[in-house]
Amino acid sequence: MSDSAPNSPRLASKILYMMLKSDLYEEVSGDLYEQFIFTLENNSTKKAKLNYWYQVLNYVRPFALKKTKSKHSNHTIMLRSYLLIALRNLRKHRFHNSLNILSLAIGFAACLAIYLFIEDEKSFDQHANKDNIYRLCEVQSFPGTKVQNVALSMPGMGPALLADFPEVEQLTRLWGQGKLVWKTNGESYPINNAIFADSTFLSMFDFPLIAGDRLSALDEPYSILMSESTAKTIFGHTDVVGEVLEMSDDHFKITGVLADIPENSHLQFKIVISVTSITNRNKDFNERWGSNFLVTYLQLSPQADLEDMAKRYPEFMTKNSEREDINEYLKIFLQRLEEVHLGSTDIEHDYLNHRKFNGSYLNVFWLVGVFILIIASVNFMNLTIARSGTRLKEIGVRKSIGAYRDQLFWQFITESVLMTFCALLLSICISWVGLGFLNQLIDRQLTLYPVLSNETVIISMLGITMLLGLLTGLYPSLYMAGFRPATILRGTTKTGGKSVFRSTLIITQFSLAIAMIVATLVVLDQLNFMRDKDIGFNTDHVLIVDMDRTANEKYALIKQRLLENSNILGVTASGQRLGSNFHQWGAKVEVDTGLFEFTPSNLRVHFDYLDVYDIDLIEGRNFDESRPSDDGMAFIINEAFAKEIGVDNPVGRRMGHSWYHNDSLGQIIGLTKDFNFNSLHHRVNTLALVVTTEGYFGEMSLKLNGSNIQSSLNHLEQVWQETIPEYPLDYSFLEDHMNDLYKSDQQMSAVISIIAFLSIFIACMGLFGLSALATERRMKEIGVRKVLGANIGNLFLTLSKHFAILIVISFAIAAPLTYLSLTQWLENFAFRTELSLSLFAIAGLAALVIALLTISYHIIKAARINPVESLRYE
Structure with a gap:
């Protein structure tokens, strides 16, 4: 034509x-x-x-x-027409529409992953009676040690509560045993996660029982329940009810088979042993007070008044304890079952709490999900609105030939909704592909099944998608459809290269993106601080080996044989593992005013413990195996201990456990620097190390030569097989255990890092599209400037100045709010890094550089075009 x-x-x-x-x-x-x-x-x-x-x-x-x-x-024909026009528009502007849909899809996928993560954490312990089940916990405030909440209770507490409180309908007590070795037909089978439990265990918790009687399976002494997988490991099949296993010279009858315990249960076990196996021998077990080692669960009546019960606890404690002052150092409280998994961050000695997670992080993840949704939605709206400004001629033509305003309105709405639904479908595909990587990163088993099988979730997703499509299409529908055809066709309409509304949207999404970058940098800085901080002892290449009774009896021989290998630099043993909550024992120490009694943490060790772990001794001497008096009578304390008793020169002072007679106390022989034997979430507690050869050590520690670890492991396996072949060798590295202490923090860091990357990526995708449209609208201006002598650098500064100002404003908004939030988060750590302002500067500069690099492609491309072609643009 x-x-x-x-x-x-x-x-x-x-x-x-x-x-x-x-x-x-x-x-x-x-x-x-x-x-x-x-x-x-x-x-x-x-x-x-x-x-x-x-x-x-x-x-x-x-x-x-x-x-x-x-x-x-004809509404049907019109709807068909709207869809066809929308599809043609999607095809015609493939680049911008694909960019828009992809950025929104990534945002949807990130929100979907966060939702799956949160729901997985909230799915724990969904038992039928969960609303009425509580865990009995204690607040211990012993003299000389920090106040701590513990998940342990005394054997007599549960039965006494059942007798004194009508609200308590039933109870069950659990006692974790770790790994036990079971024997049958001459074969040994080491099985981890064994627990003792009361006969009411299966009436309180509805773990599926595939064989046996729920009501009586744990009634008789020496009866056990076994999981399906354990039965297959030992017998090769699950039809094992009535079979007998031997453990420590006792014979146990299998009375039931449990389905394997689901991952979303805070209680994880493979074998359950009846508590009557203990009470059969120890008749006073149910009346014992004074030692905390059980986990007690109570099932209350639905009408129970927890506040009223709490008022009666002091009287209950005084009545049942032998100590009249028990309420001064020990209080009890109940924790709802639904809070055990997510609400136990401040509870120590929490040994039966699988995959314990900091529930407060879920609020952070919710907030992060909202942020990423806002960023993606704002980005989508910004690109859609900016793109609509290029369709003025189309609107003018259609209005001039008789199109009604409401027709144009619904056309824009249809196109916007269609794009959001395309983004939703693409997000599901992205999630399906990306969940495998995410599961490896955060150690989860997330799937899309909870979303695709839940009608409420599906309806919510469709509703959010529809709402976003309507809101996004609303502005161009009302604004663009309101122009007069003559105004459009004369070219006098201005859609604003610097629209205040669009600028506000850019500021919003970059403020959130910068906040995410800062949060990521601070979290990583704190994790690096914990990783690199000198915690006062050596964790590199330290191997932890489980010990049983036989290993304890042959410890001297095993140690001698192990040290024959030059790659094994040291061997020692201890009752507990560093990085765990050490038990507290009563102690009395000689001070200037007499005997000072308090309750520090205690650790039973072998003589060369300090040497193996490179713990600094700043005063006094180390344990000496050649001195018989060091066995049970010599103590090495830390600085926190010395500070607590108020003595500047503690070495040489008399000391002993609370059960020692005053005239037969031992002596403090050494003072160590404070070392973080617990995680850095907690301050250093008072600690006393003592050597005693009585009783059994729980584990052996080997210090290995890092350059030839495999040789050490081969030698360990050989010595173990030759010395105690009946007890399977089980070992792990201390570094792995220490890393587990910060697993929740590391997982939060991983999630925040991914979201921060996606946030800036989505925002930059939006900038990429907006810069393309902005340079397209200013082609004639670019041509004029080049004719007048402007170079590429001048044009870049001119065209990017507006975007740079928006990024600076975004930083000014995000920085103070993020600073306040991160300051509160760091309060969770007793040892924490300083909140450096340089991290904020790095985040702001990174956002600015990334944004400028993003828009530079289109600006430089437009600046390189021949001015003649630019001036012909219209």
């Missing part, structure tokens, strides 16, 4: 007829519509353009009005 007005009315009529028949876009024969628009957009003057348009309009306007009204009356 030529640049002049059409000579033939028939041709003009055919163009408009085909446009109306297809509602402007559908299957225009011979690309007549494209030629029509090309002529409109490429005439050399606006006057020629207008003349061309008005001549065509005069030929066909009566038919156009009639045709438009006819279509308006």
